Amino acid sequence: MSTVKPAPSELISIADLYQSVRARTLEIVAPLEIEDYVIQTAEFMSPPRWHIGHTSWFFETVLQKFQPGYQTYREDFLFYFNSYYEGFGARIERPKRGTRSRPTVAETKKYRAHIDEQMTRFIETVSSRDDAGEILSIVRLGLEHEMQHQELLVYDIKHLLCDQFDAPIKAAPKVVESVGGMVEIEGGLFELGYSAARDGCESRPVGTGMPALRFAWDNEKPAHKVWLEDFSIDRAPVSVGDYLEFINDGGYQNFRWWHSAGWEKVNTEHWQAPLYWEQHQGEWMIRDFAGLHRVVDKAGEPVSHVSFLEASAYAKWAGKRLPTEAEWEKAATWSRSVNSKQDFPWGVSPPDESHANLFENGLWSVAPIGSFPAGQTTTGCHQMIGDVWEWTTSDYVPYPGFQSEFDEYNDKWFVGQKVLRGGSFATPRIHIRSTYRNFFYPHERWMIGGFRCAK
Ligand SMILES: [Fe+2]
Secondary structure, three states: OOOOOOOOHHEEEHHHHHHHHHHHHHHHHHHOHHHHOOOOOOOOOOHHHHHHHHHHHHHHHHHHHOOOOOOOOOOHHHHHHOOOOHHOOOOHHHHHOOOOOOOOOHHHHHHHHHHHHHHHHHHHHHHOOOHHHHHHHHHHHHHHHHHHHHHHHHHHHHHHOOOHHOOOOOOOOOOOOOOOOOOEOOOEEEEOOHHHHHHHHOOOOOOOOOEOOOOOHHHHOOEEEEEEEEEEEEEOOOEHHHHHHHHHHHHHOOOHHOHHHHHHHHHHOOOOOOOOEEOOOOEEEEEEEEEEHHHHOOOOEEOOOOOOOHHHHHHHEEEEEEEOOHHHHHHHHEEOOOOEEEEEEEEEEOOOOOOOEHHHHOOOOOOOOOHHHHHHHOOOOOOHHHOOEEEEEEEEEOOOOOOOOOOOOOOOHHOOOOOEEEEOOOOOHOOOOOOOOOOEEEOOOOOEEOOOOOO
């Protein structure tokens, strides 16, 4: 349990964090050609140009609110780069983001540079203000928002270009351990969610210094007690090889495994396999950033790009079920050795290259199961952080006692979506927590979603 105040070495100034996060967005899009920035390949994705402008628009709303005399850069940009915020006025409909060639990519990058210049100067002046705490919180939130868009950029660039994108891919780690079977987790009262007290951050420093890892979304709070029955959970995410067995057993042809909504998708969208799987001469292949691969060569990796509907069908076929988010969180954070909840599966230290496959690892892909033994829980569950966001059966609804901390951010989505946990290979290290609640609609599969089963 981490109750100590962060050491100075753990502190990262908000100015430094601003520079590094903003720079990473541009690093992600750097290999794109100019034509790639404006294309929208599906209603659910956004053109890269839109992401780099929208994340700047977010900081412009901060300048408009807090910087006296700030002049709006261009009124028409407010219309194109707003996403869904009713409170910020009219905006282009999401499916139409790719129907315009203006603002141009050059204009968008110029806008971004302008916002960075303004924000850098603004942040320098903040520490002397009475509302410094409020401003630093909103800047930090803007940076967390930008990290969410960095991950979305990876999904969208994959949908746009896949193996045509020249991603700077590093070599995959080696499998160190064979991981299979399930572990039993004891039930009882469990404290679900993010606790500032447990995290030692009730008194967040005000000024330019801000602890690097002490942030949580409002939807992770308040921590509250839930009752869990004893349960078992898979030690590893469901693999490509496991999932291929479901396909080969006629899983997509048999209504009995599917929710009604899932069976309807199978029939209307003609689903036969996860997204990015292709059949070549009767053999299943997977296309990713690195190219086209035989599924049998990927058998030991976590399956990804499956919807909640597919994950549920697999689980039923396998005689199991998906975990609830409370079960997932207990499995990920409960330490048998110290008999309490800890920040991460492996303990209290922030994620590094040995623990989990997150964005900074540079794989641009899931890693083989068993290649992160240092990241396992005390009960032996592997890769709960990183690789794939894991579907749970839990509906994305507010925790009891929820208080909204930012209008129209998390609370307007509290209907019809499912919770996913743990982060993916596209999630930045500083962005992930064991209590993080991501959410998508049950049919969505362009994001990096996988799962593990419970019983
Ligand atoms: Fe956004």
